[in-house]
Amino acid sequence: QVQLQESGPGLVKPSETLSLTCTVSGGSISSYYWTWIRQPPGKGLEWIGYIYYSGSTSYNPSLKGRVTISLDTSKNQFSLKLSSVTAADTAVYYCARLKAGGGMDVWGHGTTVTVSS
Amino acid sequence: EIVLTQSPGTLSLSPGERATLSCRASQSISSSYLAWYQQKPGQAPRLLIYGTSSRATGIPDRFSGSGSGTDFTLTISRLEPEDFAVYYCQQYGSSPVTFGPGTKVDIK
Numbered sequence: 001q002v003q004l005q006e007s008g009p010g011l012v013k014p015s016e017t018l019s020l021t022c023t024v025s026g027g028s029i030s031s032y033y034w035t036w037i038r039q040p041p042g043k044g045l046e047w048i049g050y051i052y053y054s055g056s057t058s059y060n061p062s063l064k065g066r067v068t069i070s071l072d073t074s075k076n077q078f079s080l081k082l083s084s085v086t087a088a089d090t091a092v093y094y095c096a097r098l099k100a101g102g103g104m105d106v107w108g109h110g111t112t113v114t115v116s117s
Numbered sequence: 118e119i120v121l122t123q124s125p126g127t128l129s130l131s132p133g134e135r136a137t138l139s140c141r142a143s144q145s146i147s148s149s150y151l152a153w154y155q156q157k158p159g160q161a162p163r164l165l166i167y168g169t170s171s172r173a174t175g176i177p178d179r180f181s182g183s184g185s186g187t188d189f190t191l192t193i194s195r196l197e198p199e200d201f202a203v204y205y206c207q208q209y210g211s212s213p214v215t216f217g218p219g220t221k222v223d224i225k
Contacts, residue, residue, distance in 0.1 A: 044217075045154075047215065050214075060214075062213070094161055099167075101150065102167050102168070103207070104152070105164045105167070
């Protein structure tokens, strides 16, 4: 079955760019919305954005243009870049597969990113 | 942005009891785009219900979803020990995708 795995640095300095990759295994990256979600410590879930397999994107306006999500179909991966990070960006970051009309049915285990100098 | 409000914030129940969780939207949502997730400590969320009332693969039939417009409900007919967790509703029909703040179901 399809599995997702997040990877990337666990520690990022303030004002720098957070970069994470999600590797999709056991299935194709086609025909779905590939999504990033985060969860600050002790808080709820926040949608960051998604990229459709065609390359079109949608981002959460609350992140004020700091987000870029890209897709590498040759590697079955999609990536997240979040610029100008602050301590408020400290969270567990999840990647997930969103099916149109079908919810987020596959999730990665999550990766903790701490923003600190 | 569609704001989702969940109630109650915490539900204290015993195994075997029925749990009723509410999710209210700030504007009408297509029933095709309302989902419920379960999250246990240290784990990723798990999809329970999509399209308001369709159970995801492998979800037991004690979980059911209903509702329309702005009011949606997740019902757990008889709580099992593994059901004590946090539950989130989510709408994914309009951007930005939004989640409710969650309802914690804990053991009474």
